[in-house]
Structures are given as C-alpha cells and as structure tokens.
Amino acid sequence: MTRDLKIISASMLLWGIGEGMFLIFQPLYIQELGADPILIGAILGVNGLVMSLSQIPSGYLADKLGRRPLMWFSWISGLVATWVMAFAPSLGAFVVGLILYGVTSSVMAPLNTYIQGARGNWSVGRAVSFVTAAFNVGGIIGPIFGGMVAEHFGLRSVYFAAGALFALSTLIILFVQKQPVEKLTSVEGEVHLLKNRRFLTMLGVIALVLIAMTLPQPLTANFLQNQRGMHFGRIGQLGSLASLGSVLMTLGFGHLPASLALLISQGGLMLFSALIWGGGRFLWYGLGFLFLGGHRLGRAMAVALVQPLVREGEVGLAFGMVETLNALSMMAAPVLAGFLYDWNPVSIYPVSLLVLTLTFLLSLRYFNGNRHGASSDSARAEKEICNDT
Structure with missing residues (x-):
C-alpha cells in the first residue's frame, strides 16, 4: 500500500468514527428539534440537493486545479459544519x-x-474499496459511542464529540502529497464525456440503482424508535452493525467484477428491507443492518464501472457525475420515504423491496446485454479488478 493511501485511510477511519456517532441519530435529533416526518424528509432532501449540486463542479475543478486542494476544502468545511450543528440553538x-x-x-x-x-499497483476497485472499508471500520465504533453519549448526555453532545474527531482527521489529511494535474489529450475516435453514449447509459442504470438502494434507509431510525420502541443505545448498535456490514461487503466483494458486485449490493438492500419489515426481534434487525453494507459496496462499484469508460483527463468530472447521482438519490429518496412514513410507516419497506427488485432485473439485463458488446477497455478493467486479490 502506498504512503498516501495509508494517510487517507487513517484520516477516513477517524472521520468514520465521528460521522458514525451522529449520522444514524440525525433524523431523531431533527425530530427532537420539532420536525415531523414530512419535514424531516424535506430537510434531508434539501441536504441531498446541496450534495448533488456540489459534485460536478468539484470533479471538474479536481481535473483542472488538482485533487488535494478540493480534498482539503471538503475536510475543513465538514469540520466547521459539525461545530455549527453542535452549537445550533434551533x-x-x-x-x-x-x-x-x-x-x-x-x-x-x-x-x-x-x-x-495513489493506488500504486492496486486496481481502482480494490483501492476504493479499501478506503471505504477504513471509513466503515470507524463507522462500527462511532454509533456505539454515539449511542452511549446520547443516552447519558443527550443527542446534541454527540456533535461536539464528532467535531473533536474531525479536527484530528483534518490534521492528518493535510499530509497527503500533491498529485500532478492530468492534461486532457484528444485521440482520434474518442468523444467528449457528454457525448459518450456508453458512459451516459451506465449513468442511467446507476441512478436508478442508487435511488432504490437509498429509499429504505432515511427514516429507519425513526421507525425503530417510534414504532418498535427501540432506545438510542440499541439503535447505535445497529449503526455499528451497518458499518461492519459495509466493511465485510466491500472487502469481501470489492475484488469481484464491478457489475456482479453491484448486483450483490442490491441483494443486500433487499434483505435489509425484508428484515426490517418482517423482523420483530433485535436479532433480525441486526442481521438486516449487516446487509445494509450493500449500499457502500454499490457506491464503490459505481465508480469502478465508469472509470474505464472515460478519458484520463475527464475522470474527475466523471466521478463527480456519479457522486451527483448518489446525492440526488439522497435528495429524492428521503422525500418519498417521508410521504410513505406519514401514510403508513411500515409501507417504506415493501415499496423498497418492489423497487429494488425492478432495478435488480433492469441492471441484470443491462449487464448481460453489455457483456457481448462491451468495449475492450471495460473488459480489461473488469479483468483487472477480478484478478487483483
């Protein structure tokens, strides 16, 4: 593993602990501040909109100005934002x-x-999966501590603890080395990113899959507390299980062909939806949250799927477009989940199962059809991921 991957992984580990401390409790804290389910969904949807609007400019600037300045900006803005949430009086x-x-x-x-x-001789899928796993190892620890802090000192205090961890994470990330800015060179036969039909079709498939995988998640903490009577400590333990599932699934399946891993990730979310819907005991909820790790796996594989379809100087923009789709899913899904919850809280999970089944069949058909007509670049990238273990 290269030096910079070690630094990023250490920083992401600490960030994962901090974010894990409050993320699963965030809808509950918004509820505590006076929001109803529809307003909670709307607030999370607006947050998703902001996330979506920032992705493409960030990816474009990464191609033009370099990656490190954009990374530093994001770490520092996250640190400031957490302290704003901690001190917020309303x-x-x-x-x-x-x-x-x-x-x-x-x-x-x-x-x-x-x-x-910075991946050295690692494949893109393996490198992204490893850093994702480091973040999620932190996410295993964070919800447990967050639940303990919330039980004894209240939900607000969780944000103060997270802010301290984010400060240390930000300090570590300042030590990554600068990378050269890739120059975009035109090659005969290549097309601009926005005219790349294979890339745009892949984006369409990824968009539908991400929305389907996000739908059952946003109000699950509220469902477990309000409808199942679960306390903060237990919810925090479930959050840790979700992060453990993310580690197991990204490390266990991240070396597979990206198309296969994306199908597996959707299967994980199907099981999550089914177990939250039908489970009546903590054991079944815990098993469901382990399968929630499919969401992180799916996000990592979305990046691996598009990378071989674009030119080197457009990789940042392409990744920005993928993350925009992820952010849009986090905007649309909470709003839909809020309306479903307000109508009938349990309805979120059968609806999610139906939608996930449809996207699974759609993506399976797409990948099977694309297997015969895939470009040599895509085939080569899939082989690289599969062989790099």
Missing part, C-alpha cells in the same frame, strides 16, 4: 450546519480521483 440554525455539511460530500469525486492516482 432547528433553523441546525439546518444551516447540515446543509454546509452536505457540501462536504463534494470530496468524493476529488478523493476517488486521488485514490486512483
């Missing part, structure tokens, strides 16, 4: 911090592009 002030924190997600395109450049 729902409105908290939403300001939450939206600023949404800007932090703009790190994903520069970060994934940086990882591609």
Whole structure:
C-alpha cells in the first residue's frame, strides 16, 4: 500500500468514527428539534440537493486545479459544519450546519480521483474499496459511542464529540502529497464525456440503482424508535452493525467484477428491507443492518464501472457525475420515504423491496446485454479488478 493511501485511510477511519456517532441519530435529533416526518424528509432532501449540486463542479475543478486542494476544502468545511450543528440553538440554525455539511460530500469525486492516482499497483476497485472499508471500520465504533453519549448526555453532545474527531482527521489529511494535474489529450475516435453514449447509459442504470438502494434507509431510525420502541443505545448498535456490514461487503466483494458486485449490493438492500419489515426481534434487525453494507459496496462499484469508460483527463468530472447521482438519490429518496412514513410507516419497506427488485432485473439485463458488446477497455478493467486479490 502506498504512503498516501495509508494517510487517507487513517484520516477516513477517524472521520468514520465521528460521522458514525451522529449520522444514524440525525433524523431523531431533527425530530427532537420539532420536525415531523414530512419535514424531516424535506430537510434531508434539501441536504441531498446541496450534495448533488456540489459534485460536478468539484470533479471538474479536481481535473483542472488538482485533487488535494478540493480534498482539503471538503475536510475543513465538514469540520466547521459539525461545530455549527453542535452549537445550533434551533432547528433553523441546525439546518444551516447540515446543509454546509452536505457540501462536504463534494470530496468524493476529488478523493476517488486521488485514490486512483495513489493506488500504486492496486486496481481502482480494490483501492476504493479499501478506503471505504477504513471509513466503515470507524463507522462500527462511532454509533456505539454515539449511542452511549446520547443516552447519558443527550443527542446534541454527540456533535461536539464528532467535531473533536474531525479536527484530528483534518490534521492528518493535510499530509497527503500533491498529485500532478492530468492534461486532457484528444485521440482520434474518442468523444467528449457528454457525448459518450456508453458512459451516459451506465449513468442511467446507476441512478436508478442508487435511488432504490437509498429509499429504505432515511427514516429507519425513526421507525425503530417510534414504532418498535427501540432506545438510542440499541439503535447505535445497529449503526455499528451497518458499518461492519459495509466493511465485510466491500472487502469481501470489492475484488469481484464491478457489475456482479453491484448486483450483490442490491441483494443486500433487499434483505435489509425484508428484515426490517418482517423482523420483530433485535436479532433480525441486526442481521438486516449487516446487509445494509450493500449500499457502500454499490457506491464503490459505481465508480469502478465508469472509470474505464472515460478519458484520463475527464475522470474527475466523471466521478463527480456519479457522486451527483448518489446525492440526488439522497435528495429524492428521503422525500418519498417521508410521504410513505406519514401514510403508513411500515409501507417504506415493501415499496423498497418492489423497487429494488425492478432495478435488480433492469441492471441484470443491462449487464448481460453489455457483456457481448462491451468495449475492450471495460473488459480489461473488469479483468483487472477480478484478478487483483
């Protein structure tokens, strides 16, 4: 493993602990500040909109200005946003911090592009999966501590603890080395990113899959507390299981062909939806949250799927477009989940199962059809991921 991958992984580990401390409790804290389910969904949807708007500019700037300055900006803005949320005296002030924190997600395109450049002899899929796993190892620890802190000191105090961890994470990321800016060279027969039909078709498939995988997640903490009577400590343990599932699934399946791993990730979310819907005991909920790790696996594989379809100087922009789709899914899914929850809280999960089944069949058909007509670049990238173990 290269020096810079070690630094990024250490920083992401600490960030994962901090974010894990509050992320699963965030809808509950927004509820505590006075929001109803529809307003909670709307607030999370606006946050998703901000996240989506920041991705493409961030990826474009990463190609033009370099990856490291954009990474530093995201880490620092996330640190500031967390302290704004911690000190927020009202729902409105908290939403300001939450939206600023949404800007932090703009790190994903520069970060994934940086990882591609710093991966050494590792494949893109393996490098991205490893850093994702480091983040999720932190996410195993964070919800447990977050639940303990929330039980004893209240939900607000969780943000203060996370802010301290983010400060250390930000200090570590300042030590990554600068990477050269890739120059975009034109080659006969190549087309601009926005005219690349294979790339745009892949984006369409990824968009539908990400929305389907996000739908069952946003209000699950509220469902477990309000409808199943679960306390903060237990919910925090479930959050840790979700992060453990992310580690197991990204490390266990991240070396597979990206198309196969994306199908597996959707299967994981199907099981999550089914177990939250039908489970009546903590054991079944815990098993469901382990399968929630499919969401992180799917996000990592989306990056691996598009990388071989674009030119080197457009990788940052392409990754930015993928992360925009992820952010849009985090905008649309919470709003839909909020309406479903307000109508009938349990309805989120059978609806999610239906949607996930449809996207699974759609993506399976796409990958099977594309297997015969795939380009040599895509085939070569799939082979690289499969053989790099």
